[in-house]
Amino acid sequence: MHHGFYDPNAASTTTTDSLLSDHRSAQIRIIEEALRFAGVPENPMKRPKSIVDVGCGIGGSSRYLARKYEAQCQGITLSPVQAQMAEGLAASQGLVNKVSFQVADALNQPFPDAQFDLVWSMESGEHMPDKAKFVNELARVAAPGGTIIIVTWCHRDLSPSEESLRPDETALLKKICDAYYLPAWCSTSDYVKLLQSLSLEDIKAEDWSEHVAPFWPAVIRSALTWNGFISLLRSGWKTIKRALVMPLMIQGYRKGLIKFAIITCRKPE
Template sequence: MSTAVAVTADEHQQQQLKKGIAEFYDESSGIWENIWGEHMHHGFYDTDAVVELSDHRSAQIRMVEEALLFASVPDDPAKKPRSIVDVGCGIGGSSRYLARKYGAECHGITLSPVQAERAQALAAAQGLADKVSFQVADALNQPFPDGKFDLVWSMESGEHMPDKLKFVSELARVAAPGATIIIVTWCHRDLSPNEESLRPEEEKILNKICSSFYLPAWCSTADYVKLLESLSLQDIKAADWSGNVAPFWPAVIKTALSWKGITSLLRSGWKTIRGAMVMPLMIEGFKKDVIKFSIITCRKPE
């Protein structure tokens, strides 16, 4: 009896999390697009580079290119991806970029109806309506058949997933034999062999961020690698790109504190304001090495 209740409570918690994520992005995506454009993710910068405000949008494009390069996604017309899924697609920036780059068909999924609708509108405006499509769907229960995609793309959505094993299992399920899987996500630092958990002061920083950004418990890059190994995926590689994203959060805060940013925030609603208030904690987390910006890639066996 108690087990049934526990499962129900867990399911309820996951439903509340999904609802919070959808509402957060319904509310905040318009502001983000207005200030930062169509890519709702970090930029990739040279370490210790002096960054101008105008550099950030090109850094977001560079993030996409660096991820493809790290995963050795081929440009060769005979081997390039033809079908792509963008898991946690935002307003479809990556989907449209990848569709154009490879001439591929791309399907994006998001929990936010506002994002899905805006992504589709942008695709139509950019002449890509026949190449990309977007829908509201759960990454933990994707509405696609097994083995459908030869590139599985998740750019900064893994941190929202309450069940990391289910998340990577779904990425692997929808991947075709030989397909590349790319996960770019926020992690906490890897634990040393004699540690069982993060230190209390580290947990405190992450918990504050979680409650404002609708994140479940964090995991480490090493945890992701173990999960991928448990699914017998091949060519597993991971890297810490924290140094390459260092200029991002200070720039986000700077834009949030601009007149345009402040007026947009005040119009948006409490969820977005609450998210803005914990941005300095992201910087603190990176500086204290508790937060890591990680890329993890692998290939599904042929």
């Protein structure tokens, strides 16, 4: 339930079916790229032993990270349905002793301070109505020396002469947020400033928009097939409404308004 990481040059010459069938591999690739970018150690003596997946969805990242690092991973989501599905998938993969899931608020996490070696948030930041509180909670539950990884949708950074986005940009984002039930977005630099305010170390950020953007056109092309159209009709109005907004996501990427960002840092020892 998250984006994949694609080679933008290869994606331009890849068929829709191939791109969609590669989505699972691309989803794994984005996890690996995030870990590489953050410099999470592979050494068995230094790799994370405790992980929290903040906004875990149905637990895909949790299961992958638990297997990769032989670590204990706890996932939190606001959705009881997602938590139940995540538990079932973990059981079917023999991971009940490694991963667990619960319904909890990312802005008020049910964990003590300094508990996790790796604090992971894959495409959940855009759902947080209070970005400062969100980042504070990520930092609070991170253990000394622990790594924080945030992969999220952002809007473009403002120039030094700007105080806000242009009215047309604000209107475009509002349409997207209304369809996806999202609060206001922030920029990548806003996240960096929040992390700096908490005296976190090794803060890095990068724009991955070109690596995720190819999937949106592929999804739209698949929806324009007869099978895709029937599936949309069966899925209900909410899904149709979100599908109708996908061209606006493409427009936002092309205009440079929407950014798919990774922001990482480390909590001081």
